[in-house]
Amino acid sequence: MNERKVLIVDDSETIRQQVASALEHAGFNVVEAADGVDGLECAGVNDLCMVILDVNMPRLNGLEMLERLKSDPRHAKVPVLMLTTEVQQSMIERAKKAGARGWMIKPVKMDQLVSTVTKLTSVQ
Amino acid sequence: MQDTRAVLHTIIQGSTVDLFHTHGVAVAPVSQIARATATLEAPTGSELLASITFVGRGCTGTLILSVPEEVFALLKQDPARPYTGRDWTREASNQLLGRIKNRLAQFQISIQSGLPSTPGRDAVERLRGRSNLFAAYGFRTLRGRINVALGGDIDHSMFVYSGAPLNLASEGDIILF
Numbered sequence: 159m160n161e162r163k164v165l166i167v168d169d170s171e172t173i174r175q176q177v178a179s180a181l182e183h184a185g186f187n188v189v190e191a192a193d194g195v196d197g198l199e200c201a202g203v204n205d206l207c208m209v210i211l212d213v214n215m216p217r218l219n220g221l222e223m224l225e226r227l228k229s230d231p232r233h234a235k236v237p238v239l240m241l242t243t244e245v246q247q248s249m250i251e252r253a254k255k256a257g258a259r260g261w262m263i264k265p266v267k268m269d270q271l272v273s274t275v276t277k278l279t280s281v282q
Numbered sequence: 283m284q285d286t287r288a289v290l291h292t293i294i295q296g297s298t299v300d301l302f303h304t305h306g307v308a309v310a311p312v313s314q315i316a317r318a319t320a321t322l323e324a325p326t327g328s329e330l331l332a333s334i335t336f337v338g339r340g341c342t343g344t345l346i347l348s349v350p351e352e353v354f355a356l357l358k359q360d361p362a363r364p365y366t367g368r369d370w371t372r373e374a375s376n377q378l379l380g381r382i383k384n385r386l387a388q389f390q391i392s393i394q395s396g397l398p399s400t401p402g403r404d405a406v407e408r409l410r411g412r413s414n415l416f417a418a419y420g421f422r423t424l425r426g427r428i429n430v431a432l433g434g435d436i437d438h439s440m441f442v443y444s445g446a447p448l449n450l451a452s453e454g455d456i457i458l459f
Binding site: 173215247254265266267 | 301304305359360362363364365366369370372373376377379380381383384387392395397450451452453454455456457458459
């Protein structure tokens with residue numbers, strides 16, 4: 159069975175720890191990055207089944223990282239979920255256009271996050 | 283005509299109560315102080331502090347959140363993956379400004395938030411001395427008092443209430459494409 163590895167990219171250690179804890183309990187392996195630059199590096203060296211991505215981050219924000227990730231053929235099919243406090247329709251549309259699979263508004267219940275990740279990774 | 287100051291106070295107080303409720307902490311507003319007499323309590327050194335800037339049309343400033351260590355200790359954590367009070371408070375300030383921002387959208391106020399940070403005590407002291415601190419709020423909890431303060435400038439004439447549905451998503455929503 160393939161390892162189910164999820165990348166969580168968020169500049170908040172709290173969010174990374176909460177998401178990682180919930181997903182690990184559900185049987186996923188989790189790798190973490192604190193901004194878009196580290197996130198792209200991390201994506202380059204890991205075989206990922208899912209990326210969870212904050213929007214407002216230093217160095218490279220989540221929407222820019224999403225666009226770069228999706229333009230790389232190696233990662234084009236990896237589902238991406240955005241996790242953010244933002245609700246601006248223009249941002250949501252930009253993420254959808256870039257190929258994200260969903261938009262989650264913080265704070266999200268961890269059981270709902272896990273079931274969404276499970277659903278999206280089981281239909282790849 | 284609506285009193286936009288009262289609307290803003292309601293939004294900030296409601297957002298703070300809702301935010302802490304989702305984190306399992308019951309809070310109750312104890313004070314709301316208008317601009318003319320607003321004061322931010324002096325930091326005692328035992329609280330967790332975070333600040334986050336915002337900017338938008340007719341609106342610019344900083345939000346400061348102060349949470350007692352004892353309140354942070356109430357939060358449930360996975361002992362295998364603990365996080366720090368400083369980081370949690372920074373994220374809480376980000377989520378609080380997110381809620382305020384989403385509610386302000388009903389009034390055609392669009393703001394962009396900066397990245398949350400941990401201000402030093404000297405930075406809080408400077409804010410306390412500023413004349414444009416426009417609102418400060420206290421919230422009672424079982425383990426001490428949470429404080430929220432906003433400094434900066436807001437043009438209340440920019441508030442235009444829209445009764446039309448905004449179709450905005452809200453906190454906790456998951457939208458799948």
